Each structure stands twice: as structure tokens, then as C-alpha cells.
Amino acid sequence: MRLTVSEKQIGGLLPAFLNVDAFLNITALGPGIARHLPHVRIGMPCDEAFSILNFETAQFFREGPEIRPVQLISRVGDLPLSGAAVFHEGGCLLAVRFALSEKIFADGSMDLSDFGFADTGMLSTMLIALQRAMLEESQATAIESCDTKRNAVRIVRNAQAASPAIWRMISTTCCQ
Amino acid sequence: MYGMIHRAMRNMVHEELGEDAWLALEQKLKIGPMDLLTGKVYGDALTLGIITEAADRLNLAVDQCLIEFGRYWIRYVDQGSLASVMNFTGQDLASFIKNLDRLHLAVGAAMPDARLPAFSTLCNDPGHLVVEYRSERVGLEPFVLGLLQGLMERFHARGDIEVLSRGEKFVIFDIRYQDRD
Structure with missing residues (x-):
């Protein structure tokens, strides 16, 4: 199966994606990169903008497998990104997320x-x-219920304590 | 609806009319703190009963009360423990509305029984949004209108919201706004 996905669609799925050519120059970037790392431009060498933590830059395209985990950190702002390096004929798609x-x-x-829409970390x-x-709200409700119960108990006790006096008052009133 | 709505309504009545008014409402509807649990989903009849009673006490028509409550709801969640969720949903009116479905996706994961609405942005031009609201519930159009007004206030925007069209399960809102700054 071969899918054709536009840059915009990749940006919807992976807002922080990057695509690099065989010389590790950035050829496309996602809207998240544009928003948070505005100094990163198309044509810029990737390792000028990011440190690639788990690859030797010189070895980047000699790794062999088509997909490898990758971790980047922006040189400005220290924003960490992680995901997968997906190697293809024209270079590599860095399918990373913040x-x-x-x-x-x-x-x-x-x-x-x-x-991304289905980003499990975000969810x-x-x-x-x-x-x-x-x-927090359940705790507040429990405290409220407890206060209400305490008030009710206090009212009953006060009523019980006051009842002989009230009874005397009623009796006196009735006898007069 | 979930109990957080009931809690917010209680706060609104507290703020407008004081605690006694809410206690009287609770007494009339025979409800208590256990009907205000944020994470619990309650029948719509109970929610509607609370809103109708609150409207009566606030001297508002039910639809007007729903609009006011929609606006209040935004202020309520913005100040409470959900403020970070609100901030994370969007940093301007357009992105917030665009991300509402994603927010509801997370709410749905936390409260699987909740029946949540869907919002689609049909047009997103500077100062102009066309938003489609879809829900299996009926009668909440004024609440959504209030929510949109509340969001405009939250993002310091001013403008007008009109209903472009409505169907059995959808309403399309036309929002024309400008940032106050």
C-alpha cells in the first residue's frame, strides 16, 4: 500500500513534524514548529536548529532500518521532541511531537x-x-455534606436542650 | 448532564441570590449535595428542573437563563480547577472553538456516559467564524449561544452572534467579532 498524504495533512496529524533531505536540511515543517520555533526555516540544516539526541548526525542515513525512534531538542528554547524517524527515498520524515x-x-x-488529533499523551x-x-470537587462535596450533617446534629441537640424550657413556657402560657 | 453543570448553576444562584435561594431550590426539587457530583451523569430532566427553578428565582425566562448560564459557565470553569484545561484548549476564540471537539474527546474519556455535542468550524476568516453545533439534545441552543458569548468575553472580543440556520439536531452560528485591543 502506498499513500499520498499532503504536507498539510501530515501537519494535522503531527503538528511538530519535520522533513529533511539527504543532507539533513529541513525541507518541510509542521505548524507547531512554525508557531513555537519561528526561527526554524526551510532550507536550514536540521542540526543547526536541533540537537538529535540518539543519532550521530554523520551516521543519520547509514542506520539502515526504515523507521527508528528519534529524540530532538531545540537549540533555542530547549523544547524536547520525540517520535520516529521515517526514512524514505528523498530523505527522512521526523514524525515527532512536543x-x-x-x-x-x-x-x-x-x-x-x-x-495531533489522536495524541495519546495529550489525551x-x-x-x-x-x-x-x-x-477536588468530590472532596468539596464531602466536606459540604459533613458540614450539613454537623449543623443538623447541632440543631437537634439545641432543640432537645431547649425543649424542657419551651415546654415550661407553653404550659405557663396555657395555664394563664 | 454531568454534575459539574449542576454545581455551576448552584454557584450562579449563590452569587446572584445568596445561599438561601439555592437551599430553597434544593428543598423544592428534593435534591442535595449528591446531585452535584462533577463526574456523575444525571438525567436531563433533573438538569432542566434545576434550570427552570433557577430561572424562576432569577426572574428570567428559561431561554434567557440558559444564555446567562452559558456565559457564567465559561467564567466558572475558567476560575476553578479546570482553568488549565481551558487554557490548554485554545489561546484565541477561533482556535478554542476549533479545539472544542478535542476537549470533549478527553471529557468523554473521563466521563464515558456523557453525551457530548460536536462543534465544526465551517468558516474561519479573520473576525468571522461560522460554527456548526450538533447535539442529540434539543433545546440547548440558548445555552450554546451563551457559551459563545462567554468565550468572546474570555478572549476580550466583541461582536455579534446570529443563528444562520437550524435543524432538528444542529444549529449554525455566525460569529462576527473584533478583538478589543
């Missing part, structure tokens, strides 16, 4: 558009945030 940290999630520097992070919010 590493989503708690900090990035909280500080609003990135948003859902920077991650898990969202899920954890939602569950954390639900836990």
Missing part, C-alpha cells in the same frame, strides 16, 4: 492545536487534569 510536561500544560504556552494529560478537578 513532549507535554505539567509545566507546558499549566502555563498556557501550548494548546491542543500543537498536538492522558487532559484526562488527568479532569480527574484531578473531579477529585
Whole structure:
């Protein structure tokens, strides 16, 4: 099977993708790279913009297999990216994604558009945030229920304590 | 609907009318804290009952109350423990609306019983959005209108929202806006 996928479609699936030619020059990049690393340009040598952590740059195209795991870190901003290096006739598609940290999630520097539609890391992070919010609210509900019960007990006790006096008052009123 | 909606409605009534008004509403509907659990999905009849009672107490028509509640909902989730989720959904009006389905994908994973709506951006030009809202629920168009108004407020935009067309399970909104800055 051979699929033809446009650059825009790859960008939708992998907003932080990069494509390099046989000389490791960047020939295409995803919208996430354009947004967060605006200094990265087409034609720029990849290793000028990124450190490739698990490959010797000189050995990049001598690895043999068609797909290898790859980790990059931007030289400006230290943004880590990871994914797969998919080798093809014209070079290599770096099918990478931004590493989503708690900090990035909280500080609003990135948003859902920077991650692919089925990005499991992003979905898990969202899920954890939602569950954390639900836990906090469940805790608040438990405290509220406890307070309500405590107030109800207090009212009953006060009523019990006050009842002889009230009874005396009623009796006095009735006898007059 | 999920209980988070009920909690938000309670907060709105608290803020507008005070705690006693909410307690009276709870008493009338025979509900309590266990009907306000964020992660629990409740029948629509209960949610509608709460909204109808709240509208009555707020002296608003139900549709107007739904609009106000939609606007309030955005402020509510923006201030609470879901603020980071809101920030992560989008950094401007267009991207936020475009990413709503992705947000709902995560919400659906956290609350599998929730029946969530779908939003598609049919047109995304500067200052102009056409958004299709689809839902199996009926009668929530004013709530969605309020949500969109709330989002415009959140992103400091001003403008108008009109309904272009509506069907049994969809409404198409036309949003024309400009950033305040």
C-alpha cells in the first residue's frame, strides 16, 4: 500500500513534524514548529536548529532500518521532541511531537492545536487534569455534606436542650 | 448532564441570590449535595428542573437563563480547577472553538456516559467564524449561544452572534467579532 498524504495533512496529524533531505536540511515543517520555533526555516540544516539526541548526525542515513525512534531538542528554547524517524527515498520524515510536561500544560504556552488529533499523551494529560478537578470537587462535596450533617446534629441537640424550657413556657402560657 | 453543570448553576444562584435561594431550590426539587457530583451523569430532566427553578428565582425566562448560564459557565470553569484545561484548549476564540471537539474527546474519556455535542468550524476568516453545533439534545441552543458569548468575553472580543440556520439536531452560528485591543 502506498499513500499520498499532503504536507498539510501530515501537519494535522503531527503538528511538530519535520522533513529533511539527504543532507539533513529541513525541507518541510509542521505548524507547531512554525508557531513555537519561528526561527526554524526551510532550507536550514536540521542540526543547526536541533540537537538529535540518539543519532550521530554523520551516521543519520547509514542506520539502515526504515523507521527508528528519534529524540530532538531545540537549540533555542530547549523544547524536547520525540517520535520516529521515517526514512524514505528523498530523505527522512521526523514524525515527532512536543513532549507535554505539567509545566507546558499549566502555563498556557501550548494548546491542543500543537498536538495531533489522536495524541495519546495529550489525551492522558487532559484526562488527568479532569480527574484531578473531579477529585477536588468530590472532596468539596464531602466536606459540604459533613458540614450539613454537623449543623443538623447541632440543631437537634439545641432543640432537645431547649425543649424542657419551651415546654415550661407553653404550659405557663396555657395555664394563664 | 454531568454534575459539574449542576454545581455551576448552584454557584450562579449563590452569587446572584445568596445561599438561601439555592437551599430553597434544593428543598423544592428534593435534591442535595449528591446531585452535584462533577463526574456523575444525571438525567436531563433533573438538569432542566434545576434550570427552570433557577430561572424562576432569577426572574428570567428559561431561554434567557440558559444564555446567562452559558456565559457564567465559561467564567466558572475558567476560575476553578479546570482553568488549565481551558487554557490548554485554545489561546484565541477561533482556535478554542476549533479545539472544542478535542476537549470533549478527553471529557468523554473521563466521563464515558456523557453525551457530548460536536462543534465544526465551517468558516474561519479573520473576525468571522461560522460554527456548526450538533447535539442529540434539543433545546440547548440558548445555552450554546451563551457559551459563545462567554468565550468572546474570555478572549476580550466583541461582536455579534446570529443563528444562520437550524435543524432538528444542529444549529449554525455566525460569529462576527473584533478583538478589543
